[in-house]
Amino acid sequence: MAVILRELTTQPEGLAPGHGLCPGCSESVVVRQVLHALGKPAVVALATGCLEVSTTRFPYTSWQTSVVHNAFENAATTIGGAEAAYTAMVRRGAIQPRDVVFVVFAGDGATYDIGLQWLSGALERGHRFIYVCLNNEGYMNTGIQRSGATMLGTWTTTTPVGKLAPGKLTWRKDMTGIIASHHIPYVAQAAPHAWKDFMTKVQRAGSAEGPSFLNVLAPCNRGWRYEARNTMRVSQLAVETCLWPLYEVDHGTWKLDYRPRNKRPVTEWLQSQGRFAHLLRPENHAIVEEIQQRVDGEWEHLQQRCQE
Amino acid sequence: MALVTRHSRLVKEVRGTPVALDGATLVAYAMRQVRPDVVAAYPITPQTVITEAFSEFVANGEVETEFIQTESEHAALSACIGASAAGGRVQTATSGPGLALMWEVMYVASGNRLPIVMHLCARALSAPLNILCDHSDVMGIRDAGWVILLAETAQEAYDNAIQAVRIAEHPEVMLPVASVMDGFITTHGVERSEVLPDEAVAEFVGTYRAPYSILDVAHPVTVGPLDFHDFYFEHKRQQIEAMERAREVVCQVAEEYGTLTGRCYGAVEPYRMEDAEVATLVIGSVAGTLRTVVDDLRRQGIRAGMVKLRCFRPFPGRELAALLGGVGVVGILDRSISPGGAGHPLFTEVSSALCQRGCAPRMRSFVYGLGGRTPAPAQFRQAYGDLLADRQLGAEASAPVYLGLRE
Numbered sequence: 001m002a003v004i005l006r007e008l009t010t011q012p013e014g015l016a017p018g019h020g021l022c023p024g025c026s027e028s029v030v031v032r033q034v035l036h037a038l039g040k041p042a043v044v045a046l047a048t049g050c051l052e053v054s055t056t057r058f059p060y061t062s063w064q065t066s067v068v069h070n071a072f073e074n075a076a077t078t079i080g081g082a083e084a085a086y087t088a089m090v091r092r093g094a095i096q097p098r099d100v101v102f103v104v105f106a107g108d109g110a111t112y113d114i115g116l117q118w119l120s121g122a123l124e125r126g127h128r129f130i131y132v133c134l135n136n137e138g139y140m141n142t143g144i145q146r147s148g149a150t151m152l153g154t155w156t157t158t159t160p161v162g163k164l165a166p167g168k169l170t171w172r173k174d175m176t177g178i179i180a181s182h183h184i185p186y187v188a189q190a191a192p193h194a195w196k197d198f199m200t201k202v203q204r205a206g207s208a209e210g211p212s213f214l215n216v217l218a219p220c221n222r223g224w225r226y227e228a229r230n231t232m233r234v235s236q237l238a239v240e241t242c243l244w245p246l247y248e249v250d251h252g253t254w255k256l257d258y259r260p261r262n263k264r265p266v267t268e269w270l271q272s273q274g275r276f277a278h279l280l281r282p283e284n285h286a287i288v289e290e291i292q293q294r295v296d297g298e299w300e301h302l303q304q305r306c307q308e
Numbered sequence: 309m310a311l312v313t314r315h316s317r318l319v320k321e322v323r324g325t326p327v328a329l330d331g332a333t334l335v336a337y338a339m340r341q342v343r344p345d346v347v348a349a350y351p352i353t354p355q356t357v358i359t360e361a362f363s364e365f366v367a368n369g370e371v372e373t374e375f376i377q378t379e380s381e382h383a384a385l386s387a388c389i390g391a392s393a394a395g396g397r398v399q400t401a402t403s404g405p406g407l408a409l410m411w412e413v414m415y416v417a418s419g420n421r422l423p424i425v426m427h428l429c430a431r432a433l434s435a436p437l438n439i440l441c442d443h444s445d446v447m448g449i450r451d452a453g454w455v456i457l458l459a460e461t462a463q464e465a466y467d468n469a470i471q472a473v474r475i476a477e478h479p480e481v482m483l484p485v486a487s488v489m490d491g492f493i494t495t496h497g498v499e500r501s502e503v504l505p506d507e508a509v510a511e512f513v514g515t516y517r518a519p520y521s522i523l524d525v526a527h528p529v530t531v532g533p534l535d536f537h538d539f540y541f542e543h544k545r546q547q548i549e550a551m552e553r554a555r556e557v558v559c560q561v562a563e564e565y566g567t568l569t570g571r572c573y574g575a576v577e578p579y580r581m582e583d584a585e586v587a588t589l590v591i592g593s594v595a596g597t598l599r600t601v602v603d604d605l606r607r608q609g610i611r612a613g614m615v616k617l618r619c620f621r622p623f624p625g626r627e628l629a630a631l632l633g634g635v636g637v638v639g640i641l642d643r644s645i646s647p648g649g650a651g652h653p654l655f656t657e658v659s660s661a662l663c664q665r666g667c668a669p670r671m672r673s674f675v676y677g678l679g680g681r682t683p684a685p686a687q688f689r690q691a692y693g694d695l696l697a698d699r700q701l702g703a704e705a706s707a708p709v710y711l712g713l714r715e
Contacts, residue, residue: 043394052534057533057534066528069532074413077390078393080376080387081346081388085390085395095521100525117380118380125377
């Protein structure tokens with residue numbers, strides 16, 4: 001099940017052009033990577049968020065595949081319901097078995113924060129679906145507010161840089177680790193610039209016999225304050241600085257999928273985005289140090305888990 | 309447009325089997341008989357009996373339903389929405405605070421025109437914490453776009469549970485239905501009821517064929533899109549129209565069910581109203597108590613009557629106007645409150661419906677049984693006494709009376 005670029009170019013698109021996502025947004029890239037990697041029909045549930053509002057504006061839809069949007073927090077539960085209905089309807093002969101994949105696209109707000117309970121419940125129940133977290137580290141759809149995925153020191157509209165506060169005051173959740181603790185068949189962290197790694201992970205997730213979770217970094221040029229053309233460069237920097245390591249937990253086995261040849265200092269990541277501009281000022285040096293220490297600590301811990 | 313009548317060949321009455329069961333178990337029995345594809349539920353007192361009984365049906369292979377045991381009521385209805393969008397026949401059950409937690413997605417279910425059936429075991433809302441019956445939870449969903457049926461007895465809860473499927477899935481309706489019974493009183497009280505044979509129920513409810521399914525990959529659909537100022541209003545108007553069409557469907561399904569079982573239901577059920585000069589209007593289990601009070605008053609030469617409302621949404625204003633318009637004085641019995649409102653919920657509905665039709669009798673608001681306070685016959689004898697005094701004194705609109713309350 002190799003990912004071959006030449007073959008991908010001839011596949012039909014699952015997401016039509018003409019949607020309303022911002023120029024430079026990585027979310028449409030991630031969605032297309034997922035749908036191409038699967039190569040078979042998907043039934044999609046969307047959480048409320050940028051992707052949903054930009055692709056389902058009635059009377060139009062950008063989706064060439066079926067999608068259902070329920071609310072902000074419950075996309076995992078919604079797809080679980082659809083999957084259960086599929087099982088029941090096939091069993092009583094109402095529909096023929098179909099080679100479909102159940103997929104959720106949800107932002108980090110929907111995943112890390114408001115929808116954590118719904119996701120956890122759906123994983124525990126073991127519905128067969130792929131949950132893709134489009135992690136742009138904040139509530140971008142409502143105008144760049146902080147989420148549980150937002151890192152220490154980050155400027156957002158609800159963690160403004162003020163006289164007393166240098167942006168966000170707390171670290172971020174280890175969501176991938178939280179999901180791995182559910183001991184589901186497949187969990188991975190990915191980024192869109194590493195397309196082959198990501199699409200291979202999508203295929204592994206698609207062939208899992210239970211739920212799978214893909215936490216995908218989804219750079220947001222509007223919220224992160226960088227030029228639209230730099231989306232993939234920013235994605236790459238997150239991985240090269242080890243702020244966003246690429247790894248997977250396949251049936252409980254932790255595996256590091258990419259080791260930077262020269263691990264870059266986090267300052268390179270911070271310099272690439274306007275939301276961190278204040279951190280580069282001398283008075284915020286201690287925060288940058290703390291970020292570097294935390295990143296180093298997490299990187300060490302991950303390598304131990306991956307037994308490298 | 310003519311309303312489609314299915315299964316018209318069912319004309320012979322089917323003999324039911326007598327059972328002594330509590331209402332909740334009886335409703336779980338009906339859930340098994342209507343053969344849902346998916347049931348998603350979360351246990352909450354007093355609904356728990358349904359969840360447990362249905363779990364047993366699943367564990368024993370007595371039903372082929374996929375039973376999703378969720379981590380909350382919000383998730384239960386959320387899963388129902390996904391399952392219904394997939395084209396399945398879908399049910400859930402809850403009570404009081406569980407319904408309150410579902411509130412957000414109640415509107416998602418109706419707005420997407422998903423014919424989900426919910427069995428609601430009416431329970432008071434916190435705070436203070438209370439697990440007993442009142443109708444605060446029911447009234448909280450009155451504007452959510454669900455058809456709402458209310459049962460007096462376990463038998464009615466069973467009968468409504470079966471009819472609810474036909475109403476919800478009717479192509480002219482396609483709305484979710486809440487089938488309500490009173491917590492503990494009806495859910496836990498053991499009564500003599502009759503259950504239909506499985507085949508008769510299966511034939512009555514038929515097979516659901518959804519107009520759209522997200523599983524039909526050859527014909528992709530987008531369910532639950534973003535709808536701004538340019539279309540939202542029209543879609544809401546369509547929901548209103550569907551609810552209007554449900555009026556006829558509720559009665560038509562009841563008629564068909566009556567032919568099958570001999571038990572006939574309408575949107576309203578009058579009791580000794582032919583010549584009534586004083587009457588009350590009630591919902592739920594208290595109707596039985598009111599009947600004995602009416603009988604007592606009749607024996608004393610007082611021309612008392614009572615109207616039980618079975619269908620709260622769509623609200624049968626026309627039928628109520630016909631029944632109550634000519635009565636001298638009418639008491640509206642609420643088992644929930646609307647602090648600071650123009651009146652308590654049922655009172656406001658009834659007085660509005662009657663005033664709109666220019667046939668408003670003198671009306672008075674009574675509140676009883678909040679948080680499970682026992683509705684004793686003496687309270688209602690007092691209510692009729694107050695109403696007769698109102699009539700004789702020619703009193704103008706007076707304050708609500710709180711029955712059985714320590715003041």
